[in-house]
Amino acid sequence: MTKERIYLYDTTLRDGQQTPGVDFSIEDKIAISAMLDAFGLDYVEGGYPGANPTDTAFFTEKRTTRARFSAFGMTKRAGVSASNDPGLATLLQAKSDTICFVAKSWDYHVRVALGCSNEDNLESISASLAVAQAAGRETMVDCEHFFDGFKANPDYALACARTALEAGARWVVLCDTNGGTQPSEVGEIVGKVIAAGIPGTNLGIHAHDDTGQAVANSLAAVEAGARQIQGTLNGIGERCGNANLTTLIPTLVLKPTFAGRFETGISVEALEGISRLSRNFDELLNRAPNAQAPYVGASAFATKAGIHASALIKEPQTYEHVPPETVGNRRRVMVSDQGGKANFIAELKRRGIDVPKDDGRLDSLIAAVKDREAQGYAYEGADASFELLARGFLHTVPDFFRVTSFRCMVERRYDANGALKTVSEAIVKVIVDGEEKMSVAEGHGPVNALDIALRKDLGRFQHEIADLELADYKVRILNGGTEAITRVLIESHDSTGARWSTVGVSDNIIDASFQALMDSIVYKLMKNREMAGLVAAE
Ligand SMILES: CC(=O)SCCNC(=O)CCNC(=O)[C@H](O)C(C)(C)COP(=O)(O)OP(=O)(O)OC[C@H]1O[C@@H](n2cnc3c(N)ncnc32)[C@H](O)[C@@H]1OP(=O)(O)O
Ligand SMILES: CC(=O)C(=O)O
Numbered sequence: 001m002t003k004e005r006i007y008l009y010d011t012t013l014r015d016g017q018q019t020p021g022v023d024f025s026i027e028d029k030i031a032i033s034a035m036l037d038a039f040g041l042d043y044v045e046g047g048y049p050g051a052n053p054t055d056t057a058f059f060t061e062k063r064t065t066r067a068r069f070s071a072f073g074m075t076k077r078a079g080v081s082a083s084n085d086p087g088l089a090t091l092l093q094a095k096s097d098t099i100c101f102v103a104k105s106w107d108y109h110v111r112v113a114l115g116c117s118n119e120d121n122l123e124s125i126s127a128s129l130a131v132a133q134a135a136g137r138e139t140m141v142d143c144e145h146f147f148d149g150f151k152a153n154p155d156y157a158l159a160c161a162r163t164a165l166e167a168g169a170r171w172v173v174l175c176d177t178n179g180g181t182q183p184s185e186v187g188e189i190v191g192k193v194i195a196a197g198i199p200g201t202n203l204g205i206h207a208h209d210d211t212g213q214a215v216a217n218s219l220a221a222v223e224a225g226a227r228q229i230q231g232t233l234n235g236i237g238e239r240c241g242n243a244n245l246t247t248l249i250p251t252l253v254l255k256p257t258f259a260g261r262f263e264t265g266i267s268v269e270a271l272e273g274i275s276r277l278s279r280n281f282d283e284l285l286n287r288a289p290n291a292q293a294p295y296v297g298a299s300a301f302a303t304k305a306g307i308h309a310s311a312l313i314k315e316p317q318t319y320e321h322v323p324p325e326t327v328g329n330r331r332r333v334m335v336s337d338q339g340g341k342a343n344f345i346a347e348l349k350r351r352g353i354d355v356p357k358d359d360g361r362l363d364s365l366i367a368a369v370k371d372r373e374a375q376g377y378a379y380e381g382a383d384a385s386f387e388l389l390a391r392g393f394l395h396t397v398p399d400f401f402r403v404t405s406f407r408c409m410v411e412r413r414y415d416a417n418g419a420l421k422t423v424s425e426a427i428v429k430v431i432v433d434g435e436e437k438m439s440v441a442e443g444h445g446p447v448n449a450l451d452i453a454l455r456k457d458l459g460r461f462q463h464e465i466a467d468l469e470l471a472d473y474k475v476r477i478l479n480g481g482t483e484a485i486t487r488v489l490i491e492s493h494d495s496t497g498a499r500w501s502t503v504g505v506s507d508n509i510i511d512a513s514f515q516a517l518m519d520s521i522v523y524k525l526m527k528n529r530e531m532a533g534l535v536a537a538e
Contacts, residue, residue, distance in 0.1 A: 001260075001261075003261060003262055003263040004227065004261060004262050004263075005227065005262070005263055005264070006222060006227055006228070006229060006252060006258075006262045006263070006264050007042045007043070007171075007204075007227060007228040007229070007264075007265075008041050008042050008043070008228075008229055008231070008245065008248075008249065008264055008265060008266070009041070009042065009043040009045065009070070009171075009173075009204065009228055009229065009230040009231075010036050010041045010043060010044050010045060010067075010230075010231065010232065010233070010245060011045045011072075011206075011230050011231070011232055011237070011242060012032060012036070012045075012232040012233045012236065012281075013029050013032060013033065013044070013045060013046050013047050013058075014045045014046070014047050014048055014072045015045075015206075015230075015232060015237040015238055015242050016232045016233070016236040016237055016242070017047060018237060018238040019236045019237055019238065019241065022236060022285065024047075024054070025054065026054050026057055026058055028284060029046065029047065029054070029058050029063070030058075030063060031284060032233075032281065032284065033046060033063040033064055033069075034063075034064075035277060035280060035281070036064075036067065036233070037063075037064040037065060037066050037067045038066075039266065039270060039273060039274075039277055040066070040264075040265045040266045040267070040270050041067050041245075041265065041266075042067060042068065042264075042265050043067055043068045043069075043070050043098065044063070044064050044067045044068070044069055044070065045070040045071075045072055045100060046058050046059060046063055046069060046070065046071065046096070047059070047071075047072065048071075048072045048073055049071050049073065049090050049091060049093070049094040050073060050086075050087055050090035050091065056090065056094075059071055059093075059094035059095055059096060060095060061095050062095045062096065062097070068097040068098050068138065069095075069096045069097050069098070070096055070097065070098040070099070070100050070140075071091055071094040071096035071098070071099050071100070072099075072100045072101075072102065072142075073087055073088070073090070073091040073099065073100075073101065073102070074087060074101065074102050074103070075088075075101045075102070075103045075121075075124040075125050075127075075128040075141075076088045076124050076127060076128045077124070078114060078116035078117075078120035078121065078123070078124055079116070079120070081127070082127040082128055082130070082131045083131065085128075088128060088131065088132075091132070092131065092132065092135050092137075096137065097137070097138055098137060098138040098139070098140060098170075099132045099137045099138075099139050099140075100139075100140045100141075100142055100173075101125070101128055101129065101132070101139065101140070101141050101142065102141075102142045102144055103121070103124070103125045103128075103141050103142070103143060103144065103160060103164065104121055104144050104145070104149075104160070105143035105144060105145060105146045105149045105150075105156070105157045105160035105161065106144070106145040106146075106148055106149030106152060106153070106156075106157065107149065107152065107153045107156045108149070108152060109144065109145055109149070118156055118159075121160070122159060122160065122163045125141060125160065125163045125164055125167060126163055126166070126167040129141070129164065129167035129168055129169060130167060130168075133168050138170050139167075139168060139169050139170060140169050140170055140171035140172070140173060140204070141160075141161075141164035141169045141171070141172055141173065142173045142175050142206055142230075143157070143160055143161055143164070143172060143173060143174055143175055144175050144177050145175065145177045145178065146160075146161070146174040146175050146176070146177075146189075147174065147175075147176050147181040147185065147186065147189055148176075148177070148178060148180075148181070150189050150192075150193075151185075151189075154192070158193065158196050158198075161174070161193060161198055162196075162197070162198065165198055165202060169202070170202070171202060171203070171204045171228050172198060172202055172203055172204070173203075173204035173205065173206050173228065173230060174189070174190065174193065174203060174204065174205055174206070174221070174226070175206040175207075176205075176206070176207045176208055176214075176217060177206075177208065178208065178210065179207070179208030179209055179210025179211060179214065179239065179240060180210055180211060181207075181217060182211070182213065182217075183213055183216045183217050183219075183220040184220070186205070186207075186217045186220040186221050186224070187220040187221070187223060187224040188224075190203065190205070190220075190221045190224035190225055190226050191224045191225065194224070194225045200224075200225030200226055200227055201227050202227075203221075203225065203226040203227060203228065204226060204227070204228030204229065204230060205217065205218050205221035205222070205226045205228070205229055205230065205243075206230040206242070206243075207221075207230075207231075207242065207243045208237065208238065208239065208240065208241070208242060208243075209235060209237070209239075209240040209241045209242065209243070209244075210239060210240045212240075214231075214235070214241070214242060214243035214244065215243050215244055215247050215248055215251070217243070218231065218243040218248055219248070219251065219258070222252075222258070222262070229243065229245075229248060230242070230243070231243035231244060231245040231248055232244070232245060233245055233246060233277070233278065233281045234246055234278055234281055234282065234289075234290070234293065235247070236285075244293075244294075246274055246277070246278045246293065246294075246295065246296045247293070247294045247295060249264065249266055249271065249274060250271060250274060250294075250295040250296075250322070250326070250327050252264050252266075253266055253268060253271050254271070254322050254326060254327075268326070271326060271327060271328075272325065272326065272327065272328040273328055274295065274296055274327050274328060275295070275296040275327055275328035275329045276328055278293065278296040279296070295322075295327045295329065296327060296328075296329060297329075298332070299332075300324070300327075300329055301320060301324040301329055301330065301331045301332060302331075302332035302333075302334055303319060303332070303333055303334065303343075304334045304336045304338040304339060304343070304380060305338050305339070306338065306339045306340025306341075306342060306343055307340070309333045309339060309340065309342040309343040309346065310340060310341075310342035312331070312333065312342075313333065313342050313345075313346055316331060333346040333347055333350075334347070334380040335347045335369060335379050335380065335386055336369070336373060336378070336379060336380045337369065337370045337373040337374065339366070339369075340366075341357055341362060341366065344362060344365065344366055344369075344390075345357060345362070347386070348390060350533065351387055351390075351532075351533025352533055353387075353390065353391070353394065353533070355394070361393050361394055364393055365389070365390055365393045368389065368393065369386070369389070372389075372505075375485070375505055376478045376485045376486075376487050376505040377487070377503055377505050378487065378489075378503060379503070381489060381501060381503070382489060382501045382502055382503035382516075382519075383500060383501055383533075384492075384500035384501055384502045384519060384520065384523040384532070385501070385502045385503045385516070385519045385523075387523070387532060387533055388502075388519050388522060388523060388526075391526075391531075396531070397522065397526070398525075398526070398529075400432075400458075400461055400522060400525050401430050401431065401432045401458055401459070401461065402430065402431045403428060403429070403430050403454070403518065404429045404430065404431055404436065405428075405429045406426060406427065406428045406429070406450060406453070406454070406514065407426065407427045408424065408425070408426045408446040408449060408450055408510050409424070409425045409426070409446075410422065410423070410424050410445075410446050411423050411424075411425075423442065424442065424443050424444070424445050424446045424448065424449040425440065425441070425442050425443075425449055426440070426441055426443065426446065426449035426450040426452070426453040426454075427439070427440050427453060428450065428453040428454050428456075430454075430457075430458065432458055432459035432460070432461065433459060433460065435459065437457045437458075437459065439453045439454070439456035439457045440453060441453035441456055446510055447473070447509075447510065447513040447517075450510065450513065450514060450517065451470065451513075451517055454514075454517055454518070454521070455468070455521065458521075461525055464524070464525060464528050465521055465524055465525070467494045467495035467496075468492060468494050468520070468521065468524050469492065469493055469494065470490055470491070470492055470520070471491045471492060471493045471499065472489075472490070472491035473488070473489075473490055473491075473513075474488070474489045474490075475487070475488055475509065475512075476488075476489070478505075483507065484507070485505060485506070485507055486505070486506060486507070486508070486509045486512045487503065487504070487505050487512065488503065488504045488505075488509065488512040488513045488515075488516045489501060489502070489503050489516065490502050490503075490504075490513075490516040490517065490520055492520040492523075492524065494524060494527075498527065500520070500523055500524075500527075500532075502515075502516045502517075502519035502520045502523065503515075503516055503519070504516035504517075504518075504519070
């Protein structure tokens with residue numbers, strides 16, 4: 001059976017730029033358009049030339065090689081000829097293959113927002129398309145508020161779509177601009193538009209996620225006959241975002257309902273790059289990835305539950321809807337107070353530690369993890385502390401050094417110039433190879449002072465931790481108030497690029513930090529001896 005082609009249109013650099021908190025530089029735009037182009041999107045919308053200097057500069061050259069490069073802008077204003085409309089002139093100057101015009105298709109908006117007649121708006125659509133095509137551009141029209149407009153006045157909404165098609169638009173894109181339309185309504189309305197004579201092969205869908213259904217709405221439109229989908233990376237976009245391409249693409253490529261009937265420009269092999277694409281994009285935005293994102297999130301194929309882990313290890317498809325490798329993700333069986341033997345054996349094995357199911361030390365380790373998690377520890381996010389705990393039960397952690405005492409002092413005082421200063425100081429005593437050493441350090445706060453003092457003199461191990469750096473320090477108060485239990489999570493890394501996480505828990509924040517710092521150093525020393533599992537580096 002010949003498959004029908006679904007075209008993928010990325011609007012990360014335009015609607016994505018309308019996300020609160022997102023502001024792309026031209027370098028960001030260059031990097032993102034290259035990522036999208038290489039991944040296999042059909043269209044990359046670069047922005048809105050004329051809206052700001054960055055977007056205008058971005059369109060001084062074509063930025064894609066495979067994908068069609070699209071410039072977005074509104075149709076000409078009513079009462080002005082197309083040749084005299086400054087916005088349209090800027091769009092025509094932009095170096096793009098395609099111009100995507102946004103046009104009103106709800107008569108209410110024509111009256112309130114544009115303040116012109118319905119006929120004037122139709123004339124703006126056809127005149128704008130005519131000059132863009134005369135300038136050699138492919139054109140498409142994003143029919144703003146199409147679904148709300150169709151519900152209010154179907155004849156006018158259809159007239160806008162038909163005007164766009166008759167004026168030569170390659171795509172007439174039906175937009176759920178306010179994001180409130182339900183999937184069944186999308187399916188029904190797209191069906192009616194096709195029945196009214198606008199072929200599905202010219203129809204696109206642009207859905208917003210205000211009811212959490214932008215992906216469902218996009219798929220409903222495809223099932224009803226639309227053949228172009230607009231969306232963004234990781235679902236960024238105005239308000240609640242746009243249809244998430246990192247969810248839509250795997251669904252289209254992997255799910256038989258769609259994969260059996262349709263094809264996109266993304267091959268099964270290319271799809272393996274989608275988790276990396278999603279994470280690289282978050283990295284560029286300086287945002288923490290959404291661990292629970294479908295297909296691409298770090299937790300998308302993770303299981304904590306013992307009953308699930310036990311079956312998953314026997315046959316992965318017992319608890320996986322698709323194999324994680326198909327989207328470049330990985331299976332994670334986690335250890336926690338929700339886990340059973342299967343979780344622990346799998347996680348230890350992954351770290352190169354083989355423990356038989358009937359080994360009594362395994363029962364002791366599981367009991368210890370459950371007991372410590374009840375006290376506030378969380379091992380699923382502290383892989384290195386878990387490994388140290390496990391190796392402790394298996395008696396395989398070398399006795400590198402021993403801290404016999406530490407003291408931290410915080411003093412607020414006036415200095416010699418009369419300025420008020422808060423000074424933190426720490427003293428740490430350690431025994432290395434039978435010799436006691438004392439280190440004193442000042443720091444930006446007591447934990448920093450303790451960290452510096454602890455790492456100041458570890459005798460023959462000192463040079464081994466020279467490249468150890470703390471990448472992140474997180475404090476979580478577990479049960480309120482200044483007398484609460486505190487959990488500290490520390491992320492460390494070294495010059496090899498490896499990263500690992502450690503945890504400490506106490507009713508004293510310094511003590512909790514100390515535990516996490518100690519685990520980080522001991523783990524690093526183990527890693528230097530190639531003892532540590534190092535899965536944290538992935
Ligand atoms: C649904 C969407 O996401 S559409 C994309 C929305 N994105 C953006 O607006 C981001 C970029 N926009 C901008 O930088 C600015 O709004 C500009 C440069 C486009 C226009 O700026 P200004 O000329 O100062 O106008 P302003 O933003 O205040 O208002 C928009 C104007 O466009 C008109 N307009 C809006 N849509 C259309 C349209 N499809 N066709 C013609 N005119 C339109 C409005 O009626 C309004 O005109 P008015 O000033 O006469 O009332
Ligand atoms: C065009 C667009 O972004 C919208 O209607 O939502």
